[in-house]
Amino acid sequence: MIRTRKLTRHFVVKKEKVEAVRDLDLHIESGEMVALLGPNGAGKSTTLRMLTTLLSPTSGTAEVAGYDVTTNQRGVRGRIGYIGQGNGAAHSQRGRDELVSQGRAYGMSVAAARARAAELISSLDLEGVADRIVSSLSGGQRRRLDIAMGLIHAPDLLFLDEPSTGLDPQNRANLQEHIHRLHAEHGTTIVLTTHYLEEADHLAERVIVIDHGRVIADDTPARLKADHAGDRIMLTFDHEDDARRGVAHSLGIAAPAHVEQDGARVLIEADGGAQLTPKLLLSLDGAGITVNSVEVARPTLDDVFLKLTGRSLREDAAIATPQSAITTSQENAA
């Protein structure tokens, strides 16, 4: 469904070259649900915009739904749906009318566009609000309307750029449920970008981690975690001395785990944490070292990112440069 070879996009910002996407080789099959995960500025949106023909590559090639993004933009656009970061629907129109107009723009008859709009309004739970003007809808309802707009022509392939950014946790969960159903019930190929770790973990069957314009990992969330990060066992002792003895003892039991001490606390990273912990506690007790408390946590995709880059994705998201800081734009007209 998508195949890129050495796809690259540069920008020039204040005479400096920004390598937004570098030598991207992607292969996404029909029916996959893929998340592009990475911190702000990693190159996720630029990738999506090249794949959707909104931006031309500096070099490299991309074939989407059987068409080349540079030489056959019309072909690509007819086969895909794209929901960008902004709000696609006009604010002063009724949601239903917006959907019908969008369908007409894709060459559908009025009757077909109306029927399809009604179907989407129902499946995206917009019945109660579809006849209100768009500006009166909540953030979550608008985002669902955006998705309906992207789906009006029943594309096989849907691109979603940060679908749930700006939504509260409840609306985010609700939107994720709709995206999940869309994929499960209609087999739509979905490629979404996100910097929410939980979203990628929960929704995607395959997570492509992007950093500084390059793919640094590509696998199922479960395999990424298993390959790059172990379970985390956090032991708290009464005294620092006990912790020190605890470290030496734990290394004997949990080797080749990663063990680190911070005051009276000891963090052990190892596979099979749930099975290892009782063994460890029994053994520490047998050695006369008292453990005050214990916590066992499964690894997250953030642990994977930390392992791969030495940085936390959560911190990166917090200190990211806002998009408004971008001063030079060399984009194509949509």
Ligand SMILES: Nc1ncnc2c1ncn2[C@@H]1O[C@H](COP(=O)(O)OP(=O)(O)OP(=O)(O)O)[C@@H](O)[C@H]1O
């Ligand atoms: N139109 C543009 N002009 C100049 N630089 C740009 C432009 N668009 C993106 N960039 C730069 O390219 C890099 C990648 O940006 P991109 O928006 O693709 O990242 P992202 O991973 O989607 O980030 P976010 O999560 O914030 O959307 C950044 O350094 C960004 O500042």
